[in-house]
Structure formats: C-alpha cells, structure tokens
Amino acid sequence: xxxxxxxxxxxxxxxxxxxxxxxxxxxxxxxxxxxxxxxxxxxxxxxxxxxxxxxxxxxxxxxxxxxxxxxxxxxxxxxxxxxxxxxxxxxxxxxxxxxxxxxxxxxxxxxxxxx
Amino acid sequence: xxxxxxxxxxxxxxxxxxxxxxxxxxxxxxxxxxxxxxxxxxxxxxxxxxxxxxxxxxxxxxxxxxxxxxxxxxxxxxxxxxxxxxxxxxxxxxxxxxxxxxxxxxxxxxxxx
Numbered sequence: 001x002x003x004x005x006x007x008x009x010x011x012x013x014x015x016x017x018x019x020x021x022x023x024x025x026x027x028x029x030x031x032x033x034x035x036x037x038x039x040x041x042x043x044x045x046x047x048x049x050x051x052x053x054x055x056x057x058x059x060x061x062x063x064x065x066x067x068x069x070x071x072x073x074x075x076x077x078x079x080x081x082x083x084x085x086x087x088x089x090x091x092x093x094x095x096x097x098x099x100x101x102x103x104x105x106x107x108x109x110x111x112x113x114x115x
Numbered sequence: 116x117x118x119x120x121x122x123x124x125x126x127x128x129x130x131x132x133x134x135x136x137x138x139x140x141x142x143x144x145x146x147x148x149x150x151x152x153x154x155x156x157x158x159x160x161x162x163x164x165x166x167x168x169x170x171x172x173x174x175x176x177x178x179x180x181x182x183x184x185x186x187x188x189x190x191x192x193x194x195x196x197x198x199x200x201x202x203x204x205x206x207x208x209x210x211x212x213x214x215x216x217x218x219x220x221x222x223x224x225x226x227x228x
Contacts, residue, residue, distance in 0.1 A: 033216075035216075042204075042219075043216075044218075048215060056215045102164065102208070103149070104161070105161060106160070109157075109158050
C-alpha cells in the first residue's frame with residue numbers, strides 16, 4: 001500500500017505571496033492532519049480534516065487554511081506569507097475507524113522557504 | 116491544553132547498549148501515546164505506540180512503558196545499532212474526537228559504532 005504523498009517537496013516563495021500544498025493520504029484513510037515543523041517550535045498541529053470537514057484546529061492564525069476533498073485528498077493554503085512561515089509542513093493520515101484508528105502516518109513533508 | 120516534555124534532548128550511546136527516552140504529559144485525559152523516529156530529510160515514522168489501558172508494550176528491540184498515575188511514558192531501545200541514530204519524538208493525544216497530537220521537543224539519539 002502506498003504511503004502518504006505530499007507535493008511539492010520543496011517550494012520557495014516571497015513574502016506576501018500565497019502557497020498551496022497538497023497531500024494524498026494512504027488509501028482507505030479518512031482523516032488528514034497537518035503539522036508545521038520548525039527547529040524552534042518543533043512539531044505543531046495545524047488542523048485535521050475528516051469527511052471534508054475540519055474537525056480540529058490548532059493555534060495558528062487565519063492565514064493558514066485547508067480543505068479536504070471527497071477522495072480524502074487534502075490541501076492547505078497559507079496566504080500573505082511571512083518569513084516565519086518557513087518550515088517543513090507535514091501531512092499525516094489515519095484510518096480513524098476500527099482497531100487501528102489511533103495510528104497516524106506521516107508523509108515526507110513539503111519544505112517551504114519564504115524569502 | 117496538553118503539554119509534553121521530553122528528556123534528554125540529546126543522547127549518545129555505544130552500539131549494543133540500551134537507550135531510554137522519557138516523556139511527561141500534563142492532561143490526565145490523554146489516552147494514546149505514540150513514538151516517532153525521524154531521519155534526516157524524512158517525515159516522522161511511527162515505531163511504537165501505547166494506549167492508556169496498557170502499562171507496557173514491546174516490539175522486538177523497542178518497548179514503551181506508561182505510568183498513568185505519574186503521567187509519564189518512556190521509550191526503551193535495547194541492543195542499539197547505528198541505524199537507530201535519528202531524532203525521536205513522543206506524543207500524547209486525547210483522541211476522543213479526531214486527531215490532535217501534541218509532540219515533545221524531540222531527542223537526538225546517536226549510536227556510536
């Protein structure tokens with residue numbers, strides 16, 4: 001079974017621009033979560049989507065948004081980019097049903113650099 | 116909200132020795148505790164997890180223990196090998212409505228040959 005895939009893997013943007021990142025979960029997984037990873041703040045939860053609905057949200061400004069499609073694929077968008085948004089953005093998927101519903105599997109991440 | 120602390124931040128061991136990483140959490144309602152291994156340039160990989168109704172779980176050279184009363188859990192790696200070198204993260208989650216993991220700051224493990 002293929003793992004979680006994220007595109008693109010690397011991205012360079014300029015302050016003030018916006019960016020959209022994409023995530024395809026493991027087949028059959030219905031929950032998709034997004035995390036931001038930085039050396040200073042570590043791994044921080046952004047939001048989680050399940051059945052096309054945002055189910056949980058972390059403490060990030062409204063510039064960070066996301067959505068999920070009917071095939072469980074998800075996108076996250078960051079508007080008006082700031083230098084501090086430079087980070088590795090990780091997507092994780094989980095089955096959210098049955099005995100393995102708690103297990104969450106991560107993709108390789110998208111490395112975003114804001115200049 | 117939940118807060119997870121992790122110690123030590125760096126750990127160096129000789130190949131073949133054991134390594135122990137400890138985490139504490141603040142929310143007694145948390146009920147799921149996974150451990151992840153992250154190698155350079157890769158996403159975190161789930162290596163073992165434990166639920167609050169279990170005190171210990173083992174998978175080959177890796178084991179996790181949970182003390183709900185003290186609100187801490189530990190990762191034990193025995194017979195360490197150079198390929199165990201990576202950053203290890205613990206996490207805690209309520210998991211009663213969706214996925215929202217709170218991660219520890221990580222431990223950089225170096226296994227010296």
